[in-house]
Every structure is written in C-alpha cells, then in structure tokens.
Ligand SMILES: Nc1ncnc2c1ncn2[C@@H]1O[C@H](COP(=O)(O)OP(=O)(O)O)[C@@H](O)[C@H]1O
C-alpha cells in the first residue's frame with residue numbers, strides 16, 4: 001500500500017434537470033435538495049463532493065438508497081458528466097479527455113462491476129469475461145485464454161462454455177468480477193456489486209474480494225448501502241446523504257466518533273464487538289514500559305468479540321497488544337466495554353447524571 | 354331550382370355566379386328528373402349537404418366534385434413522368450432480381466429442390482419433425498400439380514422478404530437512435546399498414562407498366578416492410594439499459610455496441626418482425642396476382658373469374674399450407690434465438 005492518491009474528486013456538483021447551470025446557482029447559495037426539487041424541478045444529485053481514493057486501497061462509498069452513490073461512481077469514468085467540479089485520475093484531469101482518450105481510459109484504467117451483473121446473455125461465460133479485452137481488439141484466442149485464467153481465479157473453473165442464464169446469481173457476479181479483472185486495469189469500480197445476492201453468498205463474495213485484493217492491490221471503489229459490508233471491506237469510508245458527504249475517514253474512527261445523527265442511526269444497530277478492533281481502542285505504549293501485571297498478549301487486529309471470549313467476560317483483565325511481534329499498547333477490558341456502547345447511548349447516560 | 358340558390362342570393366354573389374355560368378353543357382340525372390315536370394315536394398328532411406355538387410347546382414362558379422378527382426388525376430399525371438424518370442432506373446434491379454429468382458426456382462428440378470428446402474428448414478429450425486412436416490406439405494402440393502405455382506409464390510416471397518429485411522433493419526436501427534426520425538417515420542408506417550393493399554396498386558399501375566415484376570415487388574415490399582422496421586426499432590430500444598451501460602463502461606465504440614450488443618439482444622424482436630413480414634408478403638403476393646404476379650394467387654383469381662370452384666379452393670388450400678410452413682419455420686428459428694438468450 002502506498003499513500004498515492006489514485007483518484008481525486010474536487011468540488012463535484014451534479015444536478016439533473018433541464019437547466020442545471022441555473023439551478024447550480026441556487027445550490028451554491030445554499031438551497032436544499034428538497035427545496036430545489038420543489039421550486040425548480042431539478043434534482044440535486046451531488047453537492048460539493050471532495051474525496052481522495054488511494055492507490056491499493058478499498059474506498060467504500062456508503063449511503064441510503066437515493067443518496068447519490070451510483071451518480072458519484074459514474075462520474076469517475078464519465079458515464080455521467082458533472083455539472084461542475086473536477087475529477088482526477090493519476091493526476092490527470094479526466095473531464096478534459098476527448099472521446100478517444102476517454103475510451104482508452106475506460107478500456108485500460110477502469111473496469112466496472114454492476115449490481116445486476118449486466119452480462120451479455122448471448123455470449124458464453126468465457127466470452128463475457130473476455131469482453132474487456134475483446135473491445136481493445138485482442139484476438140479471441142488470446143482473450144479466451146486470459147478470461148479462463150481469471151475465471152479459475154474466481155472459482156469458476158470449467159464453466160467457461162456455459163451461458164450466463166445457466167449460472168446462479170452468485171456465480172454470475174463472479175463472471176462480472178472476472179470480466180473486470182481480465183481487463184487488468186488498476187482501478188475497479190463496484191456499484192452495489194453484492195447487493196443483489198443472498199446474505200451467505202454475499203459473505204463469500206466479500207471474502208473472495210478481500211482475498212483477491214491481498215494479492216492484486218487494485219484501487220477499488222466499492223459502493224454499498226450495507227454498513228456491515230462497508231466495515232468489512234473499507235480502508236477508507238465515505239458516507240453520503242442526500243448527495244453530500246456527511247463524514248469520511250478510517251471506518252473504525254467513524255464508528256467510534258460519528259459526527260452526525262444520520263451516521264449514529266446507521267451505526268447504532270451493528271454488532272460493534274465484531275467490527276471494532278483492538279487497535280482502535282488500545283492505549284498506545286508511547287515509550288512507557290510494558291506493564292508487568294498483564295494477563296497476556298493479544299493481536300493488534302483482533303476483534304473485540306474475540307477479546308471478550310478470551311477474557312471470559314472478566315472486566316478487570318488487562319492485555320498487552322502486540323503488533324508485528326512488538327508490544328504496541330495496552331488494552332483495559334473496562335475500556336473495551338465502554339467502546340461497545342454506542343455514543344448515543346453513552347451521551348444519553350451522561351446527560352441523565 | 355337548386356336548394357342553395359337563396360344562400361348565394363342572400364350573400365349577394367348572384368352576379369359572380371352567373372358571370373361564369375356557361376350553362377350546363379352536361380345534363381345530370383337530377384336535371385333529367387326535374388325536367389319530367391314533376392313538382393318536387395321539398396321538406397327540410399330532404400335538405401342535401403352543401404357539397405360541391407349541391408352548391409354547383411345553385412352557382413356555376415363553384416366547382417363540381419368531379420373537377421377535384423380530375424385535378425388529382427391531372428396532378429398525378431403531371432408528376433408521373435418525372436417520378437418515373439427517377440424511380441424507373443432505381444427500381445429496375447428489383448425486376449431483374451424477381452425475374453432471376455423466378456427463373457432459378459423454375460430451372461431447379463424438383464428432385465433437387467426438395468432436399469434443398471429440407472436443408473434450409475433444418476438449418477433454420479434444427480427440428481427433424483418440422484423438416485418432415487414441410488416435406489409432406491410440399492409433396493402434397495406437387496402431387497396435386499400446384500408445385501410450379503407454389504414455387505413461384507415462394508420465389509417472390511423470398512426476394513421480397515429478403516429485401517424487406519435488407520432495408521427494414523437499417524431503417525429500424527436509425528429510428529431507434531434518433532427520436533425525431535422515429536416521430537417522422539411512425540405516421541408513414543401507420544399509413545402503409547392501414548391502407549388497404551388494393552390502394553397501393555393504383556398509383557403503381559400508372560407509374561410502371563403492368564407487365565413489369567417490380568410493380569408487384571414494390572407493392573409487396575411496401576406492405577410487408579412495416580413490421581420488421583417497427584420491431585427492429587422497438588427491439589433495440591428495449592435492450593437492457595444496464596447492459597448498454599456496461600458496454601459503455603468497457604469503452605466500446607458505437608459500432609462495437611451496435612453489432613456486439615444491441616443487434617444480438619434485439620434479435621428475438623427482429624426475428625418476430627421477420628416472421629410477420631414473411632406472412633404479410635404471402636398475403637400480398639396473392640393480391641398482387643391482379644397485377645400479373647405469378648403463383649398460387651393466379652389460380653385463386655381464375656377460380657373467382659371463371660367460377661371454377663375446385664381450382665380456387667385447392668389453390669387456396671395450397672396458400673394455407675405455404676403460410677403454415679413459412680410461419681412454423683420462422684417461429685422455430687425465433688424460438689432457437691430466444692432459447693439462446695434467456696435471462
Ligand atoms: N438521470 C436522472 N435524472 C434525474 N434524477 C436522477 C437521475 N439519476 C439519478 N437521479 C436522482 O439522483 C439521486 C441519486 O441517485 P443515485 O445516484 O441512483 O442514488 P443511489 O445509487 O445512492 O441509490 C436520486 O434522488 C435520483 O432520483
């Protein structure tokens with residue numbers, strides 16, 4: 001992983017309607033999405049989006065349905081043109097691209113995975129997976145070989161000659177992923193790629209994606225409306241509401257410090273013990289000596305759930321947090337218990353006394 | 354006395370009327386009746402609609418309605434020659450193709466034709482049962498000596514339906530990509546589809562000589578091309594938006610999208626259009642016998658003209674059999690396309 005910004009979005013606005021530029025003035029003057037629709041008949045899709053997506057990371061964009069997630073991701077490969085703002089990829093201004101250059105970028109740099117799979121029903125699985133190479137003029141023999149390689153990789157060995165309708169939803173989406181991987185592009189855009197799948201299959205697919213990512217280090221922009229999925233996948237989390245960014249940052253940090261009631265709502269009914277990790281709530285050593293009374297060593301990336309199991313529920317225990325074989329901090333079980341209570345609850349409690 | 358005399362008097366137009374009065378060079382039936390001397394009892398119930406003829410009775414300056422039909426005719430005759438200069442060479446290849454196809458079907462002996470058609474049916478449908486059925490029908494037709502006529506009909510349908518597809522699919526594609534073009538073409542298609550087939554024949558007869566095959570060729574094509582255009586347009590517009598978006602996201606050019614995605618996915622609809630086009634060609638080829646199209650229609654016509662009941666009915670049965678064959682085979686081909694791309 002590096003700190004290189006691969007995709008950057010600056011002051012991006014998108015307004016749907018007959019005269020977006022005129023409507024933009026109202027939005028810049030602070031008109032809300034609901035008012036804009038009522039008085040102007042324009043839909044505010046995105047408002048002042050600023051976000052950086054780092055190379056080799058999974059950036060998850062999360063929000064309720066209608067919050068503008070699909071609109072945002074389609075700006076990256078310009079399936080939708082912005083009303084105003086900048087989109088940069090590798091430091092280049094994508095909006096300045098002509099038709100030819102834009103097509104090249106879509107072929108070489110970005111590939112997309114869709115919620116409804118969007119496979120070609122009249123082509124075999126292998127031909128589908130090879131489409132991304134086929135459009136570049138790669139010969140059929142070559143792209144089928146490459147497609148087979150990636151189909152194997154996503155667990156579809158031997159299905160190359162089937163047709164999409166012969167496959168289950170989960171398998172079809174594996175074809176969708178193989179198709180994106182076959183293009184060998186550094187950036188992958190995934191618009192609710194797993195939302196149409198059954199929960200168990202969805203978990204499988206998330207695991208598959210993480211496993212692939214460990215090896216391939218793509219820059220992935222992943223969209224979801226499901227917080228559990230977001231927390232499982234995200235290196236960087238962007239939360240959208242009504243077309244604007246409510247909060248973005250490291251997911252554990254957002255979970256512990258939600259800055260908006262909207263996010264608190266989101267966060268309130270997830271299993272915090274399973275999602276939060278030791279590293280997010282430990283007390284760093286900062287040069288202090290390792291306390292001698294600790295009950296043992298725990299991993300930096302362990303979940304709180306595993307800690308509770310380990311301590312047998314005893315809140316008086318104290319552990320040393322080990323990172324790469326070195327002690328990095330200490331973990332008090334009392335702190336752990338506090339972290340399990342959502343902030344809303346703790347604030348309400350605080351107000352009472 | 355004409356009914357509307359009073360009207361022109363009241364409007365003070367009497368002079369204008371009489372000025373151009375050349376006083377009846379022709380005598381109408383009504384005048385004759387009037388001159389028999391019977392005094393008509395006029396009641397309000399007899400009030401005629403103020404049509405051109407009724408008004409002309411009262412005022413000679415108003416034209417008669419036969420002047421209108423005459424005017425239309427003259428207008429058409431005036432542009433006819435120019436139209437012919439343009440259309441004649443443009444449509445001449447159609448005559449050649451039709452003549453060629455008819456000659457070819459005639460030259461191929463039946464013992465080659467049968468296996469050839471069986472092969473065509475097999476490739477279209479991949480169904481041995483259908484091949485068997487088609488062969489039984491053809492053997493029956495040949496047995497009652499309708500083979501030659503049936504082959505002529507078939508030859509004309511092949512040519513016309515093929516040309517309908519050649520012209521109709523691109524027109525449909527163009528319509529699907531341009532809303533304005535679609536709005537302009539749909540009324541024309543509506544007109545072509547609702548006009549009774551006989552009406553097409555009238556201007557065509559004046560434009561081309563009745564002995565030319567292109568006369569009925571054009572009539573059949575105009576009549577039968579509508580469904581293939583409509584369903585191509587519809588089919589392409591109905592292609593899943595998500596798939597189109599995916600195609601865009603992979604950087605497909607318009608061409609790659611058209612041939613790799615839109616046409617293949619619209620194929621079930623296009624094939625349904627082709628099926629209808631073929632059926633309509635068959636319907637029209639029978640009517641086109643009125644203007645010298647050879648085939649089973651000629652026999653039907655003979656049955657009507659000479660009251661040869663048996664000839665008319667048997668050749669009618671032949672047409673029904675051809676219709677069933679063509680319908681079954683194109684439907685079977687359509688089903689194969691559908692099966693290949695279930696969602
Ligand atoms: N083409 C369009 N025309 C008008 N409004 C649109 C269009 N596309 C999206 N919108 C509106 O923009 C908002 C965001 O939509 P979308 O990006 O699809 O949301 P999400 O993917 O988060 O569910 C919604 O209010 C939607 O109605």
Ligand SMILES: [Mg+2]
Nearest residue numbers: 069070071192
């Ligand atoms: Mg969406």
